[in-house]
Structure formats: C-alpha cells, structure tokens
Amino acid sequence: MSSEDRVGEDSRNCIAVDLHDIQATILRHRPEPYFGTHVFLHINDAHGGREFLRRLAPHIGSAADWWKAGDAWIAVAISYPGLVALGVPGDSLRSFPEAFRAGMAARAEELHDYGANDPKNWERPFGSGQIHVQVSIVSPTEDKWHRTMETARQQYEGFSGVTVLLIQDFGAQPGSLNSLGYKDSIGQPAIEGSGVEPLPGQGRPIKAGEFILSYPGEAGVPLAMPQPDTLGRNGTYVGLRKYQSRVGAFNRFLRENGQNDEERELLAAKLVGRWRSGAPLTLAPAKDDAALGEDPHRNNDFTYANDPQGKQVPLGCHMRRMNPRDTKMPVLTDVNIHRLIRRSTTYGAPYDANTISELDDEGARGIYFLFISAKAMSTLEFLQQDWINDGTFMNLGSERDPLVGLQEERNTFTIPKEPVRRRIHDIETFNVLRGGEYLFMPSLSALKWLAGLNAEAAERPARHG
Ligand code: HEM
Known part of the structure; x- marks a missing residue:
C-alpha cells in the first residue's frame, strides 16, 4: 500500500499542523525498502556553523507532501553543544529542558545505562560533546540515495565551517529485516491533525503536541518549548541510540x-510479540x-483483550x-503519553541464522534506534526505568525487556502457557548500547533563524525574555 492511499480528501481537510514548516521525517514513514546515510558533524566556529545551515536549509524536506511515496529527503537535527557552537543566545539556551542540555551520556543514571551500556564503553564520537549536527539522508531507492547524498555532501565537503566526524550508511536488509532478522517499524502512533489516515489497530490518534512542539498534547496544553517561539514552534526532539x-x-x-x-522461530516470536x-x-x-505480516491493514489490527x-x-x-x-497493569498509566514515532535504521551485514560464534557478537551491525517525541528525554527515561529494565509494571518482578534490556544479572524471560509457564534462564543482553545523543529537530523556519537569516528579529525575544 502506498502512502497516497492513506490520504483522502477528508483527512487533508482536517490538517491542523503546519506541514510546510515541519521536517519531513516527522510524518514520513521510513520507505520500504530504504537506503540512506547518517552524517555526524562538528561545528568549527559559530559563523561557519550558521553558514552551513544556511546552505543546507533549502534542501531539508518538509512534511508538506508526506504522502508522496518515492521521494528521498534530507533531515537535520542539532545537539545542545551544537546550539552553543552556533552562538544561540544564553536566554534561549536556558529555555531547553535540563536533560537535553546535559546530554544522553550525562543522564546515564536516569537511563539505567550501566555495565556494558555505560557511556564509558561507547564508541567515539558519541557522548563526547563533539557531535553538533546530524544530517540524515533517507531514500526508497539506491539511485535517489546517491543523488540526495551528493546534494548533502556539496553543503559540507571542503567547507571549513564544519568537520565530518562520522558517516554511517544504513539500509533495509533483504526482506526488510533488521539486524536480528525481524521486520520492523510496524507499530507507530497516528497523529491527530496530521492528515495521516490511521491504519486499522493504530488506536485513536494521539494529540500532535506529544510529537511536535507548540500544539496541545494529551494533557490539553502544549508542552513548554524552547524560546523564542520562532525557534521552538514546529520543532521536536530526537533520541538516538546506537x-x-x-x-x-x-x-x-x-x-x-x-x-x-520451528521451536526457535516460535521463541523468537515470543521475545518480540510478532513473528x-x-x-x-x-x-x-x-x-x-x-x-x-506484510499487510499494513491487518498486521497491527489487534488488542490484548483476549x-x-x-x-x-x-x-x-x-x-x-x-x-x-x-x-490491565498493576501500576495505572496512560499508555498514550508514552508513545514514540520510530525512525530506526539498520546497519551492517544482514542477519544470518547460522551465525553462532562469539566472534559474531562483536560484528559491526545493529540498529540506529531513532525516535521522535516532543518530550523525548523524559519518555526515554521513563521507558528505560519502568518498562525496559524492570518488570513490576507487568507483575514480572525484575525481569527485563528481552531485546533491549540490560541483562546484568543473567535474568529470566517468562512465557505464560498451559499447564505451567515456561521460565527461560540466562537471557543475555542481545543489543548493546554503543552510543547515544539527544538532538533538537528544528522547523524549517527555525533553521533559517538559526542560520542567522533573521538574526535581528532573533535577538529581540532573547533580550526581553
Ligand atoms: C536494537 C534494538 C531494537 C530492536 C531489534 C527492536 C525490534 C523491534 C521489533 C521487531 C518490533 C516489532 C515490529 C514493529 O512494530 O516495529 C518493535 C516494536 C517496537 N519497539 Fe523496538 N526494537 C529495538 C529497540 C527499541 C527501543 C530502544 C525502544 C524504545 C525505547 C523500542 C520501542 C518499540 C516500540 C514503541 C515498538 C512498537 C510497539 C507497538 O506499537 O506495538 N524499540 N521493536
């Protein structure tokens, strides 16, 4: 099913978010198959950084035509050290949430990133404060990937204002599988007022303010946003976990x-909840x-009522x-306030079921888990503490998420069944955290503001506010 099928006149009529100002990645689903590259850059000086954003801004995709499948696009996001390096005024910097300003590595305790996941074991440049800008190129075809990559490259190559720290290609594996052999990116929230028609089973649309700053969230009011309004409006946050x-x-x-x-495939399905x-x-x-599994009209259309x-x-x-x-959970929670837009990308060699040696544990393959939320930092901290690295909320004691939990104490995984449940011992950490960053994804107008195209207006709210 193409994206065009998901936008009727009705849904276009009720669009309440500013699609022309919002970055494409927020509403555009990852194509299938997909190809692309993440480029991580360091800003050498404020002037150079602004000049780089000025060059890049016209090439950043907007969400205006999110339903047009087939296009490649470029997205950009900036870390807190990046905003500092760009010379964003102090009042404005202070208006960002504390966890964002501290950075993901400094929040290791709140994120329960201990042991193997501890930032001291991360690959550089992650967690070093050196990553200022992330530019991502996402494409449905190899050809468009190379052409769009070339456009991005022209903005930074040979330009003294920025230095490339890391270039990471990514892409769908044969059969659109991720690094552990699963099809992914299926369960996504529907966003109210975006014009994106919900798929069966997606649940009621979630208020736009949960994902995009300046719109009412589930609590009925917009979340606090970075100041001035020009900078915060239509922006959002990105959490990146390699x-x-x-x-x-x-x-x-x-x-x-x-x-x-047969038994192994069933166990693999039990770990995730999907084959x-x-x-x-x-x-x-x-x-x-x-x-x-292939059919988007059926593959998410279920509840757990039965x-x-x-x-x-x-x-x-x-x-x-x-x-x-x-x-029904023992700890009462509104599940709709913990939703994420996921834009993860798989990197490295394709999954191979015959790979069993310990050497294969160290291979350079995995997932750049990328998610978007207007409160990315607090949502991730909640998920890591309560739903990933603990089991109390489901009456499972200290059991952890079998895919992304940190299995420090050689934990168990319980499979309820008749006549008695099966408890599997010695579950290991299957995905090790190798890096992470919090980034701010500005709107297209905020990008111009940052680039200094509107510098004079930018100074005014900063002085008074
Ligand atoms: C290497 C790490 C990971 C792997 C291999 C992985 C794999 C998967 C798979 C196979 C699915 C089911 C298919 C789908 O709906 O996409 C899934 C769903 C999901 N994952 Fe992950 N995941 C990873 C990390 C994470 C992390 C770190 C989070 C959150 C912090 C997360 C949040 C979710 C969510 C929200 C869903 C959708 C659930 C639903 O709506 O039913 N995943 N993941």
Missing part, C-alpha cells in the same frame, strides 16, 4: 532453548503468516512492554 546486535549470542540463545527451527515476518502473535498464535495473561503474547515481550495497549 545499538550493536550480538547476533551470535541471540542465535545461540535460540538454539539452546529450541529443539528445532519475524511481522505477523502479530495475537492474530497468528501458533504459526507464522507471512501475508498477514490475552490478559499473555498466553499468546508474553506480558514481558518487547512489543507489549513498549506499547501495552489495553493490557
């Missing part, structure tokens, strides 16, 4: 706990159904933790 997938450990775990391919094809266990509990104890979809599996939907 994970290295320990494919050898994952495959060994499946082999040790499954007698044959690797994307078919949800709620709708295909006993056997994979690849056609169901499975309160998790006999089909374990309460502690990744997907049910990350979006419990209608699961």
